[in-house]
Amino acid sequence: MKAYFDNAATTRLDQEVLETMMPLMTEAFGNPSSIHSYGRAVRSVVERARKSVAGILNAAPAEIFFTSGGTEADNTAIRSSIETFGLKHAITSKIEHHAVLHTLEHLAKTGQIQLSFVNLNEKGEVDLGHLEVLLQTNSRSLVSLMHGNNEIGNLLDLNAVGDLCEHYDAIFHSDTVQTMAHYKHDLQQLKTNFIVGSAHKFHGPKGIGFLYVKPGTKIFPFVHGGAQERNMRGGTENVYGIVGLAKALELGYRDMAEHRSHIEGLKTRMIHKLRENIEGVTFNGKSALLDESLYTVLSVSLPPSGLNDMLLFNMDIAGVAVSGGSACASGTDVGSHVLTEIQINPDRANVRFSFGKYNTTEEVDFAVNTLAELYRKESVML
Numbered sequence: 001m002k003a004y005f006d007n008a009a010t011t012r013l014d015q016e017v018l019e020t021m022m023p024l025m026t027e028a029f030g031n032p033s034s035i036h037s038y039g040r041a042v043r044s045v046v047e048r049a050r051k052s053v054a055g056i057l058n059a060a061p062a063e064i065f066f067t068s069g070g071t072e073a074d075n076t077a078i079r080s081s082i083e084t085f086g087l088k089h090a091i092t093s094k095i096e097h098h099a100v101l102h103t104l105e106h107l108a109k110t111g112q113i114q115l116s117f118v119n120l121n122e123k124g125e126v127d128l129g130h131l132e133v134l135l136q137t138n139s140r141s142l143v144s145l146m147h148g149n150n151e152i153g154n155l156l157d158l159n160a161v162g163d164l165c166e167h168y169d170a171i172f173h174s175d176t177v178q179t180m181a182h183y184k185h186d187l188q189q190l191k192t193n194f195i196v197g198s199a200h201k202f203h204g205p206k207g208i209g210f211l212y213v214k215p216g217t218k219i220f221p222f223v224h225g226g227a228q229e230r231n232m233r234g235g236t237e238n239v240y241g242i243v244g245l246a247k248a249l250e251l252g253y254r255d256m257a258e259h260r261s262h263i264e265g266l267k268t269r270m271i272h273k274l275r276e277n278i279e280g281v282t283f284n285g286k287s288a289l290l291d292e293s294l295y296t297v298l299s300v301s302l303p304p305s306g307l308n309d310m311l312l313f314n315m316d317i318a319g320v321a322v323s324g325g326s327a328c329a330s331g332t333d334v335g336s337h338v339l340t341e342i343q344i345n346p347d348r349a350n351v352r353f354s355f356g357k358y359n360t361t362e363e364v365d366f367a368v369n370t371l372a373e374l375y376r377k378e379s380v381m382l
Helices: 015-026 037-056 070-085 098-109 128-137 158-167 239-254 256-277 308-318 337-341 361-381
Strands: 064-067 089-092 114-117 142-144 171-174 194-198 209-213 297-302 323-325 349-354
Touching (some): 015 239, 037 064, 037 239, 064 070, 064 239, 070 194, 089 098, 089 128, 128 158, 142 158, 158 171, 256 297, 256 361, 308 323, 308 349, 308 361
Parallel strands (some): 089 114, 142 171, 171 194
Antiparallel strands (some): 064 209, 194 209, 323 349
16 A cells, blocks of 8 residues: 655645646647737637636736745735845745745845844744834834744734734735645735745645735736746746646546535544544644644654654555654754754654545555554664
8 A cells, every 4th residue: 555645745636627727738839928829729728827816815807916836826926026126125934835945045145135043942933022023113114924834834913914914014925835725815804914825735736836915016027038927927828737727626626625624523533533543743833733734735753763763764664654853953953943942852753644635544654554563663672
């Protein structure tokens, strides 16, 4: 048996999405920037997809810009807003995705901005009181805080942060890659200037994403070279990717309640079985709290053992695909910056199980039994 529990890294392409994409790969092959009939036909397909995405998110089509994925969308929001509005200060956290963290750290290192980090508690929760202090003492800041953490699953209260940003005239960008199509986003209600999506996180194709830009937040382009995306992103459009993204988002919203119920059941089962079968197991961040974390992510911290360095490899050999790692024991270690920041013991192995709609209870049981068996063998050897 094999089990795939790395859906936070990428998801399996939905068959309906593939079927929607295929004609754009074979028959409707025109360049959407061309004025002849081949190009016009494809241009209409792109704009229908944009309208579909906007309608699902309660936005206007003119507010949706297609990108190569979440990383480009994050970079566009951060770099372009800093350049456009002449921002000199940004606020983020030390557990952001590297698409955000490395971008802001580079801008700070090169002297383009001053960078502040909001305090976190031992569970990785953002200290909203400290965020307000940072906003009070720094005029016109960019705030970049993710909606759902990709490693420990913590969820951010977007409304609370949005209210603070509105009050202090800050620009608010949220990396919503892990929550897009898993949670509803009503962009007429959210007080965010930018949110992002990446299709391969919700059973769409790789290499395509989008950036939402709030009306009135006009920014300079990040990628130059052509008039595509209403002069906002040069380069020939990834047409079949765009169509696939729109279809995957449609399916995600259509079946959201059903899939959430199914996945929450799997996550709950795994939590119970891990506690029953592995003594000393704990859970990182708030990932074991269903109402306060991504229902798709469970971050597991395991007792120290000789397995640590080879645990993920051994699980893969046994047929279970997961991700994870350890906190950094020193500044030179390569490990999880998220686990290090929330001070997880570097001697403990950590596994991230991330669930999707195709996972089954049999796979959950197989994964837990595999992990427990590896620990049993290790204890016998010791």
